[in-house]
Amino acid sequence: MNLRKALRPIWLLFIVVNFIGLVFYKQLKTAGIDADVLIAGNIFVFNLTIVSFYMLNRGLNAKTTFNFMSAVYGSFLMKLVVGAGAVVLYVLYAGEQKNLPAVFASMFLYLFYTFLEIKGLLELLKQK
Numbered sequence: 001m002n003l004r005k006a007l008r009p010i011w012l013l014f015i016v017v018n019f020i021g022l023v024f025y026k027q028l029k030t031a032g033i034d035a036d037v038l039i040a041g042n043i044f045v046f047n048l049t050i051v052s053f054y055m056l057n058r059g060l061n062a063k064t065t066f067n068f069m070s071a072v073y074g075s076f077l078m079k080l081v082v083g084a085g086a087v088v089l090y091v092l093y094a095g096e097q098k099n100l101p102a103v104f105a106s107m108f109l110y111l112f113y114t115f116l117e118i119k120g121l122l123e124l125l126k127q128k
Contacts, residue, residue, distance in 0.1 A: 003057065003124070006053075006120035006121070006123055006124050007050075007053065007120060009116045009119070009120065010046070010049055010050070010053070010113060010116050010117065010120065013046075013109075013112065013113065013116060014042065014043075014046045017038075017039075017042045017109065018039055018042060018043075021035045021038050021039040021042065022035075022039070031101075032099075032101050033099065033101045033102050033105060034099035034101075034102045035102075037090075037099045037102035037103070037106075038102045038105055038106065041102060041103070041105070041106030041109065042106065042109055044086055044106070045083075045106060045109050045110045045113050046113065048078070048079050048082060048083060048110075048113075049113040049114070049116075049117050051078065052075040052078065052079055052117060053117050053120065053121070055071050055074055055075040055078070056071055056072065056075050056117070056121055057121065057124065058071055059071025059072055059075070060121065060124065060125055060128075079110075079114075083110065087103060090103065091103075
């Protein structure tokens, strides 16, 4: 399995969520979910996942344990700090207009993207 094939489910999720956000925009608003926040959260989490995927893939190819552990912990800390920072900035910026259902949906997307990321990396590792 090559890198492109390992990233395919992540790309597919990104496209599907954005499609749902755009096509069902009014229905999401009626349900109390701000589709703009959901799409922005999806784009943000997708970018975090892609960067994390490449960091972890580099760690899988590392020659030393130190480099492997640096990639794993660096990826984890990057996602944690940047993700938490984004949520805090959104809550501070939006004030009373914040949309918590969209934030929680983005957190769920974070978990789903992480699952797909680990699944793809394990498939790449199996080939080695």
